[in-house]
Amino acid sequence: MRVIILGGGVIGVTSAWYLAQAGHEVVVIDRQPESALETSHANAGQISPGYSAPWAAPGVPLKAIKWMLQDLAPLRVAPRLDPAMLRWLVSMLSNCTRSAYARNKSRMLRIAEYSRDCFIELRRETGIEYDNRAQGLIQLFRSQKQLDASLEDIRILESCGVAYESLSREGILQHEPALAHVRDKLVGGLRLPGDETGDCFLFTQALAKRCEALGVEFRFDTTIDSIEAEQGRVKGVKTSGGDVRGDRYLVALGSYSPQLLKPLGMRLPIYPVKGFSLTIPITDASRAPESTVMDETYKVAVSRLGDRIRVGGTAELTGYDLSTPESRRANVEFVVNDLFGGSGDPSQAELWTGLRPMTPDGTPILGPTGYPELFLNTGHGTLGWTMSLGSARYITDIICGQTPAIETEGLSLDRYAG
Missing domain, CATH: 3.50.50.60 (FAD/NAD(P)-binding domain)
Incomplete structure (x- = not known):
C-alpha cells in the first residue's frame, strides 16, 4: 500500500x-x-507511562479556580468567545468523576505501557541515542493533602500492574540527592521506576x-x-x-x-492547550536532577537531558496563539530555581512554547x-x-x-x- x-x-x-x-x-x-x-520540539522530556493520567479528575474544577488565582498559576484560560473551547471544557468537566477518571487513566496506561515496551525494543534493535535515561520519575508532594490524594492513583496503578514506590522524604533524596537543600519543603513522593526521560527532537x-x-x-x-x-x-x-x-x-x-x-x-474533540519549557545549560551537575521530577504543586516537570535541564509545564487555553510572554516564563523558572537552584544558568535558557492536542478525557x-x-x-x-x-x-x-x-x-x- x-x-x-x-x-x-x-x-x-x-x-x-x-x-x-x-x-x-x-x-x-x-x-x-x-x-x-x-x-x-522542546517538550518536558518525560517518557512517563506510569504518570499517564487525564487532566479531568475529581476535584479538578475547584482546583482550576484556585490555580487561576495563584501568582504562579499552572492554568490560565483566556476570556474569549470560542465555541470549540466551551464545548471542550464542558466535555472535560463531564469526565471529572471518579469512575470516568479510573476508566480514562486505564485506557491511557494501556497505550503508554505498551509504548514504553516499544521504546525498549527499538533501542535494542537500532541503538538509537537521544539523551535518554531510564531512571524513573518522581512525583514530588509538598503537602500531606497531595500525598493522600495519590492513593487513588496508586489503586489504579496496582489494578493495571504498573510498578511504583511510595517514598518518604529520605527516600526521595536517595534517588535525587540534589533535593537535599529543599528537603523541608517536601513531605513525600511517588516514584515510577518504569518511566524514562529523553529529547524528543x-x-x-x-x-x-x-x-x-x-x-x-x-x-x-x-x-x-x-x-x-x-x-x-x-x-x-x-x-x-x-x-x-x-x-x-x-x-x-x-x-x-x-x-x-x-x-x-x-x-474531533481536540483543543490546543499551550505549554512552555525552558532548556537550561547545566553549570553544576551535583545540583541538577538525576532523572525527572514532577512538582505536583505547580504542575511543572524538571528533567535531565545530557548536559541540559528541561523544565516544562503550565497550561493555557488561548486557542492557537503561540506567543511567549515573559510572565509565563516565571512559572517554569521558579520551580527549577526553587528545587535545583544553582544547577544551571537561567540567563542562558531557551524559552519555547507548543500546543498540546488535548482530548476531554x-x-x-x-x-x-x-x-x-x-x-x-x-x-x-x-x-x-x-x-x-x-x-x-x-x-x-x-x-x-x-x-x-x-x-x-x-x-x-x-x-x-x-
Whole structure:
C-alpha cells in the first residue's frame, strides 16, 4: 500500500517507521523544513507511562479556580468567545468523576505501557541515542493533602500492574540527592521506576533518518490545504506542492487535526492547550536532577537531558496563539530555581512554547474513521512523546488489518459518538 501521513512530528515519524517496516510505501507531508519543529520540539522530556493520567479528575474544577488565582498559576484560560473551547471544557468537566477518571487513566496506561515496551525494543534493535535515561520519575508532594490524594492513583496503578514506590522524604533524596537543600519543603513522593526521560527532537530526527533509509519520502515545506473526498471515499490530499494520492491516509497533525477534518463532516474533540519549557545549560551537575521530577504543586516537570535541564509545564487555553510572554516564563523558572537552584544558568535558557492536542478525557484518538481510507493518530495531549511508539505500532496494525497487541476498547473516535 501507499500510505500518506499528514504531519511530521514524533507521531507522524514513528507511524512512518512502523508502516515502512511493514513493507508499505510511505510519504510524510509537513509544513516545516524538517521533522519535529512544532509540539515535538522542546517538550518536558518525560517518557512517563506510569504518570499517564487525564487532566479531568475529581476535584479538578475547584482546583482550576484556585490555580487561576495563584501568582504562579499552572492554568490560565483566556476570556474569549470560542465555541470549540466551551464545548471542550464542558466535555472535560463531564469526565471529572471518579469512575470516568479510573476508566480514562486505564485506557491511557494501556497505550503508554505498551509504548514504553516499544521504546525498549527499538533501542535494542537500532541503538538509537537521544539523551535518554531510564531512571524513573518522581512525583514530588509538598503537602500531606497531595500525598493522600495519590492513593487513588496508586489503586489504579496496582489494578493495571504498573510498578511504583511510595517514598518518604529520605527516600526521595536517595534517588535525587540534589533535593537535599529543599528537603523541608517536601513531605513525600511517588516514584515510577518504569518511566524514562529523553529529547524528543533528537529522537524524532534520528528516527526520520532511519525512515529515509527504509525508503520513506519526506515532503517538507509543504502546506496541507485539504483532504479531498467524494461519495464517502478519500480521493487525495491537496497541498502547496500539488495533489498527493495514496491507498491510505493517516492524520497525525496534533492540534491542527480538527481544522483539517471539519470540512469532511468530522468534529474531533481536540483543543490546543499551550505549554512552555525552558532548556537550561547545566553549570553544576551535583545540583541538577538525576532523572525527572514532577512538582505536583505547580504542575511543572524538571528533567535531565545530557548536559541540559528541561523544565516544562503550565497550561493555557488561548486557542492557537503561540506567543511567549515573559510572565509565563516565571512559572517554569521558579520551580527549577526553587528545587535545583544553582544547577544551571537561567540567563542562558531557551524559552519555547507548543500546543498540546488535548482530548476531554485525556486518551488519544486512534483508529479508523467513517472514510475507509482515512485513519487517525492524534489527540495525545501532554503525552505524545510518551505514547508515540505504542500509538504508531497500534495504528500500523489497524491500517494493515491486523489485530493490535493491546485492547482496542475506548481508543477510537467512536467513543464520542452521540
